[in-house]
Amino acid sequence: MNSPPTFNLLHEPWIPVRPLNGDPVREVSLRDLILDARTYSRIDDPSPLVTVALLRLTLALLHRALRGPKNTEQAAEWFRNGFPTDTLVAYFQTWEDHFDLFHPEKPFWQVRDLTLDLEGGKYRSHWTRLGTEVGSANTLPLFNVAGRPGGDRSDALTPAQAARRLAEGQTFLLGGLIKRFTTAAKAAPVATFALTAAQGNNLHETLCLNLTVYGGQDSDRAAWEREPLTVQSVREFYEDELSEVPTGRADRYTWPSRSVLLIPEINKDGGGLRKLLPSAK
Template identity: 35%
Template sequence: MPSCNLLSEQWLPVVTVDGESELLSLGDVFRHARGLRCLQGEAPIVTAALYRLLLAFLHRVHEGPATEGEWAELWRNGVDTGRLDAYEAAHRDEFWLLGGERPFFQCPELADVPPKPATHLLLYRAKGNNTTLFDHATDEERPDLPADAAARWLVTVQAFDTGGTKTPYRPGGTKSSKAGLGNYFGTVLLEGATLWETLLLNAVVYDPPGGRPLATTTPGDRAIWEREHPPGPAPVASAFPQGWVDLLTWPSRRILLHSKEKDGRVYVDGAVVAPGTQLGAELIEIEAMAAFRRRGGKKLIYDPVRLEMLRGVWRHATDLLLPARAVGERRRPQTIDEVARLVDLRFLDERKAVTLRVFGQKLMSNPGAVEYWSEEALPIKLALLRAQDTGWNLEQLLGRAVKLADAVGDELQRTVVNYHEGLRSRFDRRKHQSFLAERYWPRLDAEFALLLSDLGDLVTRYEPDSPEGREESRGLFERWRRHVDTTAKEAVGAWIDEFPGGSPRQILEVARAEMIFLGALNDLTDVYRHEIRQYTGS
């Protein structure tokens, strides 16, 4: 018999405005969203995947918001409970997690395929002969998953599953699969003061008949649970989404959960995870929660912004926050573009503080294994999203700030090379370069966040041509220069104390390498100061 209906069962992990953690049903998350602080899964990719599911649900419940005016009404009044109740009544049978004719986000035609352990849903667990950084379990260990955890990972696997070999839907069938959509970009989310604000800040104007939010949206756009039939078991090599909600609920895998009851509770004790539907579209044409940069050359190729180990997301501040100066140069997330438009229309206060979060997953060279998860945050004022259009040279200024950090980071790595070349002995360069990187990059994160916060205040207090505003902006970027300079020197000092050694030759070579570094650092900061003065009009 069907069990665990996700519209009424408690499975979504939320934090209340009082800081308490709770599990709520899908329906109750929306009913109480204005009293909730945020959604918080057990891993960054779970949080990202569940937010995308909630956005799809919001768009389909309201069949919009189809205009900026409708968006503003939702922002003021909260969820339309009448629409929510009607939608739940109409689609209740599509949200059964286990059993039934069309279990949620699954393929019932896989019923005859022998299931693997439930750990195949958990991307941090080892599966078969794949190893991960997080787990060393084997398939002989078959832990059961509570139904709520299985539901969360079901949604996460559809978005973030690794590539590699999966269970074929029939003997001799296709085993290979590509990594899920979420692995190819950093998922960008603007977070407000409550969960409802967060959902609305990322809810684009949704009008499929009008081709919004993206030109590729069609009138036939719908969520996976709204399709007339669930996907069949056969994988699809290439398909084009019908629109934004179709993409948010893309069935990259064919999955079927197996369950049992124990001590009065329902558990998932096995799962079939088979190849599903592969996207046949360019990401920039269909994805609204990612930033894109144009690759060099004549051909129009756009690379999505991704998170990197150690080097913070702040390095991509211009890509994430600012509009491009030239058409086709790059594209910030469509969701952020729409928030900037709402600020222009005075539906949002430009002084409002929000948090920009970016979620990501990096796979190893072995496509079936996870290298790391990332979740990074930057506090910003909404004024930053439109400051470039009002005359502030933020793209140039922030670009120079990031370029300085990158150039100094390169010089730090070159310091190790210079020492190694002078020493002419066996030497683990990677170990030394990693030591320097760990003492440099993470220590820039908080200072850049402060820079963005102060810039947000600045652009709301001054006009772009204000002498006082220009002088204050110079001071902010000079503060950043001092922090980069100090951090780099401290990293080199720590390296000298830790590694090179005390023989006369080693002392000579480390002194030479340090001198070269300090000379390069002075040159870089001189150029930076000149350009900052130029961009601030002095």
């Protein structure tokens, strides 16, 4: 009997980084990204949308783990001396199982009870729904002349690729007209904004330069700190256009703009995530 799939974003390599020593781009875990940030020049995904989404996710994690910076003096201390490792490791241990992409009860940044049986399973779709620049199965891709418009797509993703697309989609996807079982969000938090990020001499400096003074940390919550999303909570969430507003910076950085559940499928070539199950667009 096969064991349930698991892919913990704190421990599994999935974030592409460019090492300072000139080695090729490689993938690292979220934990290693933060703890070894001085050894990387930057997060470096081929998609700038994915790169920015991963930066925002990392900033949200740092804000929540460190509950700061409380002021510019603390920000300067972290810039010079590094982040407090013990505090970070303790936080990672506390929330570890909330970072599993395929957790049966609390899948990371997803709606846990979207199932293949939901209203006849008609909401199942291809992973390209989460990639703005790759185009979905029935649309022309944007900025991707090699993409295949229309038709039935069956190409697969690895869990690492799926995690990156999930971060991109929750950060940047536009609102849609598909109502289905809940009203669609008008758009992801920064779908229509121009973004800038200060860049340091290495990834640690870049993270520090973009960790602005963090107020309201007692009321703020990141997606993994909230109760797991369910179909019912999503319905209530959007029943009045938007029944809630972000409680703080980390909540905004990890806002659930789409109802998604990643469904892993084993293909004949030996694995990989082939399709996913989104809900309202």
